[in-house]
Amino acid sequence: MKLVLDTFSEVHDLLRHRQTAEFWEFADHDIIPGAVYLFGRTQFTRHVEQIRSLALAGTIQPVLSNPAEGSDTMRWQIEGLGCTELVKQGRILVLTGGYLPADYPALYYENYLPKLLDYKENRRAAEEYSQQFRVDRPYRFLFLNGRGRRHRQQLIQRLAPVLDSAVWTNLDAAAGPIRTLPDHYEFDFYQGRQQALADSGFVKYDLFNNTWGEIYLKSAPYCDTHFSLVTETVFDYPYTFRTEKIWKPICIGHPFIVASNAGYYRDLHRLGFRTFGHLIDESFDLIDDNRERLERIAQTVEWLCSQDLASFTQAAQEVCKYNQQQMAELRPKIRAEFPQRFEQFIHERSRV
Numbered sequence: 001m002k003l004v005l006d007t008f009s010e011v012h013d014l015l016r017h018r019q020t021a022e023f024w025e026f027a028d029h030d031i032i033p034g035a036v037y038l039f040g041r042t043q044f045t046r047h048v049e050q051i052r053s054l055a056l057a058g059t060i061q062p063v064l065s066n067p068a069e070g071s072d073t074m075r076w077q078i079e080g081l082g083c084t085e086l087v088k089q090g091r092i093l094v095l096t097g098g099y100l101p102a103d104y105p106a107l108y109y110e111n112y113l114p115k116l117l118d119y120k121e122n123r124r125a126a127e128e129y130s131q132q133f134r135v136d137r138p139y140r141f142l143f144l145n146g147r148g149r150r151h152r153q154q155l156i157q158r159l160a161p162v163l164d165s166a167v168w169t170n171l172d173a174a175a176g177p178i179r180t181l182p183d184h185y186e187f188d189f190y191q192g193r194q195q196a197l198a199d200s201g202f203v204k205y206d207l208f209n210n211t212w213g214e215i216y217l218k219s220a221p222y223c224d225t226h227f228s229l230v231t232e233t234v235f236d237y238p239y240t241f242r243t244e245k246i247w248k249p250i251c252i253g254h255p256f257i258v259a260s261n262a263g264y265y266r267d268l269h270r271l272g273f274r275t276f277g278h279l280i281d282e283s284f285d286l287i288d289d290n291r292e293r294l295e296r297i298a299q300t301v302e303w304l305c306s307q308d309l310a311s312f313t314q315a316a317q318e319v320c321k322y323n324q325q326q327m328a329e330l331r332p333k334i335r336a337e338f339p340q341r342f343e344q345f346i347h348e349r350s351r352v
Helices: 012-018 041-046 048-057 071-080 084-088 112-118 120-131 150-158 160-165 219-223 244-252 264-270 290-305 309-315 317-349
Strands: 003-006 021-023 036-040 061-066 093-096 106-108 141-143 166-168 227-231 256-259
Touching (some): 012 317, 061 071, 071 093, 093 317, 106 317, 112 317, 141 290, 150 290, 227 244, 244 317, 256 290, 290 309
Parallel strands (some): 003 021, 141 227
């Protein structure tokens, strides 16, 4: 296989030892006929017309690489680039961080799990949480919300009666009034920025100074809450997309309830992780109807808030510790296995 890599693609370092050539700017690159070209989103978008022409002619096998996105967002990107039919025909292949329908030839890469553990700050936070572990905590749950997606807005409204007992955020006025973390719960880099934020719009970029601030863990809000209510990116779309949102509580050892697509827990179990079905009702994961699933999730949160949370926190520790170990073991495995998985995917799907 002749392989040409975009140096800005997320998996460049994982495939670099197998490449034939690489490019910084596709416009300055001499095309190698018959090669597989892996493009990051920026280069693909910038040169989409040329890439479409090369794909139609069968000159190269393009691969759109964007494992930072998945599921519905990835499908929207493909459609916006005018590449849906070329993808379905296999003339353009896709590397994504979320599951896609079967008629989209795509290779899934678990992008966020290994990345979260790359940050020494996150590994330190997990150690601090373990050292400071106690079952007597001032708040019931942690509920972090960035962009005002519909399921987040609905949960904020539905759970209003119990939010006084939660540490929670809303960084998008589309979902209601802006609410940030108290300063002592915010990660060190971003403390003191809350007061300067506008009270309308989407304030995440201002809060995190246009950096990926939500990747960082700080132990304090986890130490002071009994469980996390995780609102994943995808809810209405029936394909799983696991982001840093789920890996943060798993990394630190915090029990969780996830508001996401139907089957999200099933897919998490298939990856080798455990959840808390022996302690709470997780049957909402089997509900296809989005409104009914959301209501059942809210009911589960309300029910758990009414229980002896100290006992729950203690009983959940075995699963939390297991998941931490599973995450640590998967981190190198995911990266080590990716080159072979990529080559097999190309071998099975390439049109050149």
